[in-house]
Amino acid sequence: MRFVDEYRDERIARGLLDEIARTVTRPWTIMEVCGGQTHTLIRQGIDQLLPPEIELVHGPGCPVCVTPLALIDEAIEIARRPGSILCSFGDMLRVPGSEEDLFISRAAGADVRVVYSPLDAVEVARRNPDRTVVFFAVGFETTAPANATAVKQAHDLGIENFALLVAHVLVPPAMTAILVSPGNRVQGFLAPGHVCTVMGWTEYEPIARDFRVPIVVTGFEPLDLLEGIRMVVGQLEEGRAEVENQYVRSVRREGNLEAQAVVAEVFEVCDRAWRGIGVIPNSGLRLREPYREHDAELIFPHEGGLASESEECIAGMVLRGRAKPDQCVAYGELCTPEHPLGAPMVSSEGACAAYFLAGRARAGVPR
Amino acid sequence: MSAEFRMECPVPLPPGANVLLGHGSGGKLTAQLIRELFVPVLGNGELARLGDAAVVDVGGVRIAFTTDAFVVTPKFFPGSDIGALSVNGTVNDLAMMGAKPLFVSAALILEEGLPLEDLGSIVASMADACRRASVKLVTGDTKVVERGSADGLFVITSGIGVVPDGVDVGPELARPGDAVLVSGPVGSHGVAVMSRRAGIEFEAELVSDTAPLTGLVEAMIAAGDVRVLRDATRGGMASVLNELAEASGVSITVVEADVPVLPPVRGACEMLGLDPLYVANEGVCVAIVSGDDAAAVLAAARAHPLGSRAAIVGTVEEGAPVVRLRTSLGATRPLLLLAGDQLPRIC
Amino acid sequence: MCLGVPGKVIEVFEEHGLRMGTVDFGGIRRKACLEYAPEVGLDSYVVIHVGFAISVVDEEEAARQYALLAEMGNLEGIDLPQDPEGVRDEVRR
Numbered sequence A: 001m002r003f004v005d006e007y008r009d010e011r012i013a014r015g016l017l018d019e020i021a022r023t024v025t026r027p028w029t030i031m032e033v034c035g036g037q038t039h040t041l042i043r044q045g046i047d048q049l050l051p052p053e054i055e056l057v058h059g060p061g062c063p064v065c066v067t068p069l070a071l072i073d074e075a076i077e078i079a080r081r082p083g084s085i086l087c088s089f090g091d092m093l094r095v096p097g098s099e100e101d102l103f104i105s106r107a108a109g110a111d112v113r114v115v116y117s118p119l120d121a122v123e124v125a126r127r128n129p130d131r132t133v134v135f136f137a138v139g140f141e142t143t144a145p146a147n148a149t150a151v152k153q154a155h156d157l158g159i160e161n162f163a164l165l166v167a168h169v170l171v172p173p174a175m176t177a178i179l180v181s182p183g184n185r186v187q188g189f190l191a192p193g194h195v196c197t198v199m200g201w202t203e204y205e206p207i208a209r210d211f212r213v214p215i216v217v218t219g220f221e222p223l224d225l226l227e228g229i230r231m232v233v234g235q236l237e238e239g240r241a242e243v244e245n246q247y248v249r250s251v252r253r254e255g256n257l258e259a260q261a262v263v264a265e266v267f268e269v270c271d272r273a274w275r276g277i278g279v280i281p282n283s284g285l286r287l288r289e290p291y292r293e294h295d296a297e298l299i300f301p302h303e304g305g306l307a308s309e310s311e312e313c314i315a316g317m318v319l320r321g322r323a324k325p326d327q328c329v330a331y332g333e334l335c336t337p338e339h340p341l342g343a344p345m346v347s348s349e350g351a352c353a354a355y356f357l358a359g360r361a362r363a364g365v366p367r
Numbered sequence B: 001m002s003a004e005f006r007m008e009c010p011v012p013l014p015p016g017a018n019v020l021l022g023h024g025s026g027g028k029l030t031a032q033l034i035r036e037l038f039v040p041v042l043g044n045g046e047l048a049r050l051g052d053a054a055v056v057d058v059g060g061v062r063i064a065f066t067t068d069a070f071v072v073t074p075k076f077f078p079g080s081d082i083g084a085l086s087v088n089g090t091v092n093d094l095a096m097m098g099a100k101p102l103f104v105s106a107a108l109i110l111e112e113g114l115p116l117e118d119l120g121s122i123v124a125s126m127a128d129a130c131r132r133a134s135v136k137l138v139t140g141d142t143k144v145v146e147r148g149s150a151d152g153l154f155v156i157t158s159g160i161g162v163v164p165d166g167v168d169v170g171p172e173l174a175r176p177g178d179a180v181l182v183s184g185p186v187g188s189h190g191v192a193v194m195s196r197r198a199g200i201e202f203e204a205e206l207v208s209d210t211a212p213l214t215g216l217v218e219a220m221i222a223a224g225d226v227r228v229l230r231d232a233t234r235g236g237m238a239s240v241l242n243e244l245a246e247a248s249g250v251s252i253t254v255v256e257a258d259v260p261v262l263p264p265v266r267g268a269c270e271m272l273g274l275d276p277l278y279v280a281n282e283g284v285c286v287a288i289v290s291g292d293d294a295a296a297v298l299a300a301a302r303a304h305p306l307g308s309r310a311a312i313v314g315t316v317e318e319g320a321p322v323v324r325l326r327t328s329l330g331a332t333r334p335l336l337l338l339a340g341d342q343l344p345r346i347c
Numbered sequence C: 001m002c003l004g005v006p007g008k009v010i011e012v013f014e015e016h017g018l019r020m021g022t023v024d025f026g027g028i029r030r031k032a033c034l035e036y037a038p039e040v041g042l043d044s045y046v047v048i049h050v051g052f053a054i055s056v057v058d059e060e061e062a063a064r065q066y067a068l069l070a071e072m073g074n075l076e077g078i079d080l081p082q083d084p085e086g087v088r089d090e091v092r093r
Helices: A010-023 A033-044 A069-080 A090-093 A102-107 A118-127 A144-155 A169-180 A194-199 A203-212 A222-238 A255-265 A315-319 A352-359 B028-043 B045-048 B083-095 B115-131 B188-193 B214-223 B236-248 B265-274 B291-303 C059-074 C087-091
Strands: A028-034 A056-063 A084-089 A112-114 A132-140 A163-166 A188-192 A215-218 A243-245 A267-274 A279-289 B055-058 B062-071 B102-113 B135-143 B153-162 B178-183 B226-231 B249-253 B287-288 B313-315 B323-326 B333-334 C005-015 C020-023 C028-033 C045-049 C052-056
Touching: A010 A222, A010 B236, A010 C059, A028 A033, A028 A169, A028 A194, A028 A222, A028 B028, A033 A056, A033 A188, A033 A222, A033 A352, A056 A169, A069 A102, A069 A132, A069 A163, A084 A090, A084 A118, A084 B226, A090 A102, A090 A112, A090 A132, A102 A112, A118 A132, A118 A144, A118 A163, A132 A144, A132 A352, A144 A163, A144 A255, A144 C052, A163 A267, A163 A279, A169 A188, A169 A203, A169 A279, A188 A194, A188 A222, A194 A215, A194 A255, A194 C045, A194 C052, A203 A215, A203 A243, A215 A222, A255 A267, A279 B062, A279 B291, B028 B045, B045 B055, B045 C059, B062 B083, B083 B102, B083 B115, B083 B153, B083 B226, B102 B115, B102 B214, B102 B333, B115 B135, B115 B153, B178 B291, B188 B265, B214 B226, B226 B236, B236 B249, B236 B287, B236 B323, B265 C020, B265 C028, B287 B291, C005 C028, C020 C045, C028 C052
Parallel strands: A028 A056, A028 A188, A084 A112, A084 A132, A132 A163, A188 A215, A215 A243, B102 B135, B249 B323
Antiparallel strands: A267 A279, B055 B062, B062 B153, B102 B153, B178 B287, B178 B313, B226 B287, B249 B313, B323 B333, C005 C020, C005 C045, C020 C028, C045 C052
């Protein structure tokens, strides 16, 4: 596959690893923001191949992991209603709510359907005019244009039985929240390449400047990640703190203006609770007029009890890079992909699941 | 063992009071169900062996005996249907024990309302599959259940065959120094089935690989010391290798770059975020072969139409029963049994 | 997050009021929405996320960058990765 295979070349990867090893002179802590990047790093074993001075911490760029518990509960409630169909990306099906998850609810008779594209959910609505079809709109800025288009299309075509349950989150406020939190050790970032494909990187310039951290917009293939790490390390060693772009084949500084336009037309910024982290101001999106009539939270007021998390789950610490999955007391024992206590153990790019599936033992415990 | 691709995810809650879809996925939950609920209660030596078929001695003749249930949805998918699948699946389970498949049975559970035309198509497809596999369908049963109880139809096939003298194949027979072969490109069936489900429709190119492997397996066995065979159905190649490592008490290392995958299957897996190593196959088997004979067995496989893309993908070593993957970057990581089925992801 | 896969646009059409395309991913094809890649034409590559093109691949930039990356693979003193378990040699026998 073109633009994929060549970025997995073993020889070049080794060359990049050598270059990184030659450049680094002291320990650095780098965060990759995006769950998809975490997935590649762990799956390919890149963090094992890097020189020991470089510590990678995994960021909260896993919308599955950070979708508020209350919204998962609400999605399940909506799915369980006889007159509804809940459509979702596959990622969300196993995420634990307070009592159960979408998959269990499906086993109990709820109509839950996995879709690949939000437009497929609009099609479900078109074919089932007597049911309310709710699409669980999770994602970062990358997915917002697609979700916006779906609700805009439904609106323009008069498909009234289509609604969105919006759980969008934004990256820059999360990065800032990490940087201001006491005890933050992150010194440089690999910024999410597909988020920046849509948004560009102008929002990251003030962050790099104000916090004096290098930020490199990075892709998702092994060579992208190694090159991105090389560029961050280069900046750190030279004492620079700028935004650079590694993912040149897809990202431009201004991003995708048409995509940004449809997001601005359909959504507006709001405060958002991040699971395991708490409320981060201006870090989410919600529907604006005239699309509010498609807002599932308004159509189905939430009836359930208070959302409750497992006590052992330290997802919040992991998502902020303050703890590693294998430092969690529940990791691998009480909490495994079969019975996850928190979201990062479910989603394949959640940090905990990534560690587990790559066979990492609990720190200090032989596996 | 049967295989069909299910897009639903299976595993979120601690082993509770009920059966979950994950119990059918071929991964950890399935293994647990078999180990904890079936074997202890039903247990006898041959069952506990957990081969693809049982091999029992009847009057000095080694008879291979297997049964399999097919519940795939949709019933018709690119390249085939549940009928052909049900015959090939049972034929292959027999072939995986080194047996020559001879006779099959079929029990059909039909849902009230199933169009007779569909049933006719499926039965014709079964007849055709029997012809191609050189087996005879000699007995059957039909039941009808109320609307809503059977998702169209379910097919249960059983089969018997004879294991020739001198042939000894079993999941526990792998030894350090053996080579691991795969008979063809992986991931085709699971992705082809998924391609027919709403929301993930691809155009044309993905086709199920369902096929009877008897001839291919015979050629391989004739060419060298084939110790283990297993068809890589639900859970895919990775799950099967985990089962075999466990059964034989050995370590297995797979080289990712050496595993064949057809380009459209690879493209579909990239798009959906799936790992082809865990996707079900219906016309591919894993063989563990003595190291000395690996080249000869590979050549024999490649000479057969169903094995033209066969490849040596790994080796067996001494050690704890773990399967490791050597990634395309040269790092090594465990290739674990998944808790349940993979789901398409956006992240 | 954000699984995005590059594919080649081999057809452009309209559906339900949206500009769509058929995209080929190394042999497999699926339709995708091209509303946010208005400049894309046939045979261009786009990055597809959840059935939407989010960018057009800048082939020139990619080539320029890749040439530099390839240099990394050619630098003197780099040994081809050693294979401690001898796995690769064995399996290539």
